[in-house]
Amino acid sequence: MARNITPRKENYSQWYLDVIKAAEMADYAPVRGCMVIRPTGYAIWESIQAKFDAAFKKTGHVNACFPLLIPYSFLRKEAEHVEGFAPECATVTHAGGEELEEPYAVRPTSETVIGYMYSKWIHSWRDLPVLMNQWCNVMRWEKRPRLFLRTSEFLWQEGHTAHETEQEAREETMRMLGVYKDIIENELAIPVLTGEKTAGERFPGANDTYTCEAMMSDTRALQAGTSHFLGQNFAKAFEIQYQNREGELAYCWTTSWGVSTRLIGALIMVHSDDDGLIIPPRIAPVKAAILPISKDESIAANDILPKAKELSAKLDEELGGMFTRVDTDFHVRPGDRFFAHLQRGVPLRLELGEKDLAAGTVRLVRRDTGEKLDVKNDAVIPTVKQLLSDIQSNMFKRAKDFREANTHDAASYDELKAIISEKGGFVRAHFGGTPEDEVRIREETGATPRCILPGDNRGKCIITGQDNARLTIFAKAY
Amino acid sequence: MARNITPRKENYSQWYLDVIKAAEMADYAPVRGCMVIRPTGYAIWESIQAKFDAAFKKTGHVNACFPLLIPYSFLRKEAEHVEGFAPECATVTHAGGEELEEPYAVRPTSETVIGYMYSKWIHSWRDLPVLMNQWCNVMRWEKRPRLFLRTSEFLWQEGHTAHETEQEAREETMRMLGVYKDIIENELAIPVLTGEKTAGERFPGANDTYTCEAMMSDTRALQAGTSHFLGQNFAKAFEIQYQNREGELAYCWTTSWGVSTRLIGALIMVHSDDDGLIIPPRIAPVKAAILPISKDESIAANDILPKAKELSAKLDEELGGMFTRVDTDFHVRPGDRFFAHLQRGVPLRLELGEKDLAAGTVRLVRRDTGEKLDVKNDAVIPTVKQLLSDIQSNMFKRAKDFREANTHDAASYDELKAIISEKGGFVRAHFGGTPEDEVRIREETGATPRCILPGDNRGKCIITGQDNARLTIFAKAY
Numbered sequence: 001m002a003r004n005i006t007p008r009k010e011n012y013s014q015w016y017l018d019v020i021k022a023a024e025m026a027d028y029a030p031v032r033g034c035m036v037i038r039p040t041g042y043a044i045w046e047s048i049q050a051k052f053d054a055a056f057k058k059t060g061h062v063n064a065c066f067p068l069l070i071p072y073s074f075l076r077k078e079a080e081h082v083e084g085f086a087p088e089c090a091t092v093t094h095a096g097g098e099e100l101e102e103p104y105a106v107r108p109t110s111e112t113v114i115g116y117m118y119s120k121w122i123h124s125w126r127d128l129p130v131l132m133n134q135w136c137n138v139m140r141w142e143k144r145p146r147l148f149l150r151t152s153e154f155l156w157q158e159g160h161t162a163h164e165t166e167q168e169a170r171e172e173t174m175r176m177l178g179v180y181k182d183i184i185e186n187e188l189a190i191p192v193l194t195g196e197k198t199a200g201e202r203f204p205g206a207n208d209t210y211t212c213e214a215m216m217s218d219t220r221a222l223q224a225g226t227s228h229f230l231g232q233n234f235a236k237a238f239e240i241q242y243q244n245r246e247g248e249l250a251y252c253w254t255t256s257w258g259v260s261t262r263l264i265g266a267l268i269m270v271h272s273d274d275d276g277l278i279i280p281p282r283i284a285p286v287k288a289a290i291l292p293i294s295k296d297e298s299i300a301a302n303d304i305l306p307k308a309k310e311l312s313a314k315l316d317e318e319l320g321g322m323f324t325r326v327d328t329d330f331h332v333r334p335g336d337r338f339f340a341h342l343q344r345g346v347p348l349r350l351e352l353g354e355k356d357l358a359a360g361t362v363r364l365v366r367r368d369t370g371e372k373l374d375v376k377n378d379a380v381i382p383t384v385k386q387l388l389s390d391i392q393s394n395m396f397k398r399a400k401d402f403r404e405a406n407t408h409d410a411a412s413y414d415e416l417k418a419i420i421s422e423k424g425g426f427v428r429a430h431f432g433g434t435p436e437d438e439v440r441i442r443e444e445t446g447a448t449p450r451c452i453l454p455g456d457n458r459g460k461c462i463i464t465g466q467d468n469a470r471l472t473i474f475a476k477a478y
Numbered sequence: 479m480a481r482n483i484t485p486r487k488e489n490y491s492q493w494y495l496d497v498i499k500a501a502e503m504a505d506y507a508p509v510r511g512c513m514v515i516r517p518t519g520y521a522i523w524e525s526i527q528a529k530f531d532a533a534f535k536k537t538g539h540v541n542a543c544f545p546l547l548i549p550y551s552f553l554r555k556e557a558e559h560v561e562g563f564a565p566e567c568a569t570v571t572h573a574g575g576e577e578l579e580e581p582y583a584v585r586p587t588s589e590t591v592i593g594y595m596y597s598k599w600i601h602s603w604r605d606l607p608v609l610m611n612q613w614c615n616v617m618r619w620e621k622r623p624r625l626f627l628r629t630s631e632f633l634w635q636e637g638h639t640a641h642e643t644e645q646e647a648r649e650e651t652m653r654m655l656g657v658y659k660d661i662i663e664n665e666l667a668i669p670v671l672t673g674e675k676t677a678g679e680r681f682p683g684a685n686d687t688y689t690c691e692a693m694m695s696d697t698r699a700l701q702a703g704t705s706h707f708l709g710q711n712f713a714k715a716f717e718i719q720y721q722n723r724e725g726e727l728a729y730c731w732t733t734s735w736g737v738s739t740r741l742i743g744a745l746i747m748v749h750s751d752d753d754g755l756i757i758p759p760r761i762a763p764v765k766a767a768i769l770p771i772s773k774d775e776s777i778a779a780n781d782i783l784p785k786a787k788e789l790s791a792k793l794d795e796e797l798g799g800m801f802t803r804v805d806t807d808f809h810v811r812p813g814d815r816f817f818a819h820l821q822r823g824v825p826l827r828l829e830l831g832e833k834d835l836a837a838g839t840v841r842l843v844r845r846d847t848g849e850k851l852d853v854k855n856d857a858v859i860p861t862v863k864q865l866l867s868d869i870q871s872n873m874f875k876r877a878k879d880f881r882e883a884n885t886h887d888a889a890s891y892d893e894l895k896a897i898i899s900e901k902g903g904f905v906r907a908h909f910g911g912t913p914e915d916e917v918r919i920r921e922e923t924g925a926t927p928r929c930i931l932p933g934d935n936r937g938k939c940i941i942t943g944q945d946n947a948r949l950t951i952f953a954k955a956y
Contacts, residue, residue: 027595029545030552031582032573036595039540039610046541057800062517063524067507068546068584068615068631069568074508087575090547092584095510095568095630096619104509106546106570106584117505117514132517137546137615141574152573153546322535331604 005343007274012218017147019268022343023277026147033145033152037261040344041148043285044264045155049135051187051283052157052259055179061131061159066113068137069104074112077237081111084204088140090152106139111205111230111256114160115238122252124243125164129172133159148265149222149478156260162240162252166231169253173229176257177210180225188263189280189396190214190270191403192224193426193473195451200435203256207231213450213473215403216269219425221450221475224266227257265478270399277345278367280395281388287323288315288348288384289341297330299354308352311362311380318381319388342367347391348384368394407473413441413462416474420445424476428453432461432469447474483821485752490696495625497746500821501755504625511623511630515739518822519626521763522742523633527613529665529761530635530737533657539609539637544591546615547582552590555715559589562682566618568630584617589683589708589734592638593716600730602721603642607650611637626743627700627956634738640718640730644709647731651707654735655688658703666741667758667874668692668748669881670702671904671951673929678913681734685709691928691951693881694747697903699928699953702744705735743956748877755823756845758873759866765801766793766826766862767819775808777832786830789840789858796859797866820845825869826862846872885951891919891940894952898923902954908937910947925952 005018020026025041028034037045053063069092075082089105107113118130135157142152159176163169177194184190192212202209206228214224234240235251244250271278281287290312292304305328312324325346329337341349351363361374364383368391375383406425410416419427431449433441441463442448450473461469483496498504503519506512515523531541547570553560567583585591596608613635620628637654641647655672662668670690680687684706692702712718713729722728749756759765768790770782783806790802803824807815819827829841840858842851846869853861884903888894897905909927911919919941920926928951939947 027598030549030591030594031545031547032578034545034547036545037543039542042542043540045543062521064517064520065515065523065633067509067512067514068617069509069512071508090570090573092568093571094581096621097565100510103572113508116508120505139546143574155543 005274005276008217013146015274016269019272019276019343020147023345025264025268025277028145028147031152033142035145035147035151035153037155041264044267044279044283045261047283047285048188048263049157051183052179053135055183056133056157056159059131059175059179061133061161064132064134065136066107066110066117066134068107070107070110070113071102072105073102074116075105077112078205078233080233081205085109085140090139090141107136108138108140109256109258110134110136110138110158111160111234111254112238115234115240115254118160118162118252118254119238119240122162122240122242125245128162128164128242128252129168130162131159131172132161133157146265146478148261148268154261156258159255159257161255162235163254164242164244164250164252166253169231169255170229173208173210173227173255173257176255177212177225177227180212180227180257180259184212184214184224184263185396187280187282188267189282189392189399190224190266191396191400193451193453195453195473197226197451198431198435198438198449198472200438201449203228205230205233206256207233211451213475214266214270215399215406215426215475216266216478217272217402218269219406219423219475221426221473221477222262222266222269223450223477224263225257225259228255230254230256269478271395272345275339276343278395279345279347281347281392284323284345284347286325286344286346287319287388288350289325289327289346290350291327291334291337291341291352292330293334293337293351293353300330301328304352304354304357307357311350311352314381315384318385338365348387350380350384366391368398410462410474416441416447416462417445420447420474420476426450427474428471429462429474430459430469431463431472431474432466433463437463441474445474446476448477449473450475450477483752483754486695491624493752494747497750497754497821498625501823503742503746503755506623506625509630511620513623513625513629513631515633519742522745522757522761523739525761525763526666526741527635529661530657531613533661534611534635534637537609537653537657539611539639542610542612543614544585544588544595544612546585548585548588548591549580550583551580552594553583555590556683556711558711559683563587563618568617568619585614586616586618587734587736588612588616588636589638589712589732590716593712593718593732596638596640596730596732597716597718600640600718600720603723606640606642606720606730607646608640609637609650610639611635624743624956626739626746632739634736637733637735639733640713641732642720642722642728642730644731647709647733648707651686651688651705651733651735654733655690655703655705658690658705658735658737662690662692662702662741663874665758665760666745667760667870667877668702668744669874669878671929671931673931673951675704675929676909676913676916676927676950678916679927681706683708683711684734685711689929691953692744692748693877693884693904693953694744694956695750695880696747697884697901697953699904699951699955700740700744700747701928701955702741703735703737706733708732708734747956749873750823753817754821756873757823757825759825759870762801762823762825764803764822764824765797765866766828767803767805767824768828769805769812769815769819769830770808771812771815771829771831778808779806782830782832782835785835789828789830792859793862796863816843826865828858828862844869846876888940888952894919894925894940895923898925898952898954904928905952906931906949907940907952908947909941909950909952910939910944911941915941919952923952924954926955927951928953928955
């Protein structure tokens, strides 16, 4: 087991790739810009999926499956939508040995084809609301791919809902933003700011886009999930009409919202350190690794292993799932075995050596702090449960403190420029400019408006000087 | 609620489509040959997935995610494989606004790209076995699509494993065939025959293919799952080599195995009747529908609904999940409400009317037999549990009896021809012919060899007259 992770301070991008490689989370695929998600990474995705899926179902949503391919004529029905997505699409031109009459786009997102189906299914106000979600792969061709953050193919969920009234659709948009914030903060231990996107950062075809913005450990921002109020744009483009309570034909109001495997990139960049990955316990597929250890391989395998297995079974029962692993790599040196679990981000390591056995104790080692505790056998289970809970809160607090420490206020554009170039991080400033102003800020500073903070906090725009501008977070972003 | 299902005897194909439509399980998509799986259908797929996924994990497999696109050069590395799949592929020729240097196939199956990745990951015998699975979409262009049975895009799982020895790979092939049979029979209540495929029916690139064959209610066969022993074919094509225990470089032995959304088609065709879908209780997303009923809508909503909700909560707790639904469509006539649940295949209907309330009983109605039982309140929960178990066994027994009644023996080719044309069903006959003989039989009878029955049952081939031919099931198939 090589300890070959570049330190964060030396080269952050390389550190990120090294963490992924050391944990065997993903690899580049032999397809331009695409990745393979390896079992360690995929198990984290399954864990993330389970949390979101349960929350979607609890809020009344059902899953469905829409086609991978989308006729180009569909994309063209919404002007902003096609302008935003067509340049990134992969195109199927041939199938079954023949050239197709009309080429298909591999879906970059599914508002159009889902809108088409909704127009067939929805007839009356009694059919509303329609609350669907799909877990699937999408494709947006990337010139500069980065594992989990920007790949030509990625996995995500896309929720698509249709409502009777504007108010219901707006409530749905905000409800799902809230669901995202809740899970990203309480399960992934990633603090996020939520708010509206500026006009230049909106989803192509949306009236309003809301976002969860997280700060990575290099102080850059990452958009961790978005929820869109689509107004009647797609309803009009695809004739999603229903007979309302007054017997008249009316257009639906629709929303869409999504999170993707990018969240794994965020998880890595928020929590990990120079030893590798650190996974928050509530998301970790393996919450505790149990290592029977002895210089004598046969003592480890014959005397200690049965006790390790017994402890593993008890813990699994207590934790309500197969959340522990017994490490039987006796042919590997103990230090290397420790490091394998460190690099894979397992929250707790339990060491069972001959001395521990004689003393009636187990050594517990925290991944987040490195702290070691020798715990009496009968206290192991409650201590493990307590520590997993402590690690979860500590990871969230650490990330939140880091964000607070790296958030600054700018009263003028010069101040914003200075902070971005000297300190980085999040910059709070009043902004009321146009999308053209946003382009200029990006070109001059590298930063973009990440989200408009909610609440009563208006002031003078740092660009236009006009009053009543909204308080906005600026940052360089992934 | 229209009772618009064509009777099975009148037009089996139309009956099948009507059942799907009435249950709102799927629709054709606006993409040639593709389908949309609607929430009722998708919930069944989620339920099927959960059963298989748990069994895969229990047998040591882990999930991963490989790319959607496959370079054509990969397909060409295994001669039989490219010959079998290239004609069915959809092709991506452009992406990101440019023509690609090499076109990609949308994966029809992933042996090639997974083989390529395995060659990078596997170095030593200590890395083996590698036991991976992926749940994903695949594409095989279909000229004559049928919902769930043959669509250009479908969902499936594909297991891919690599082993040190031929024996281990053969054991894995048979283990997974056994896992398939277990779940298809015990969860989906579909009896299957398992055995080897003849040479003409093998997976392109496999040494041996094993299959689970089910009989539909029109006596045709449907291949419900396959497990392939791939020998060293893909290992040699993709250089999947490892250093063996003797320190020498050796090729791995690999397997692959899959089940797909076709299983939903099988579920429909094995179990459903002229009233619509019937879902076996162990797979049913909704196991019991609870209907508060009164001519007076306000009595139903105010007096009966709370009792229905209470019963629903108790049952959900007892059944260990959200498996009941309370029907509040008070604006719909009771007969139509009953029919809605019939058509969707809900195994049990619980009716709570005013008379039932007064008598302290609940009326239970079985979907499989139509039997009605009035059960005292305190016996409802145990009776529901017992009935769900009875329905499950009854559905399996009914399907198995049907298969037995429609399985015949043929001692000669003439007899086989006569049975296929006059009675249909499964025909057992000794067969030792070539793939060319298989083509001739198909052309002359419409039947194909479905599977070679295991066991000591050799005899004289009905085609070649040679001894020692293996007992084989022939049938017309989906």
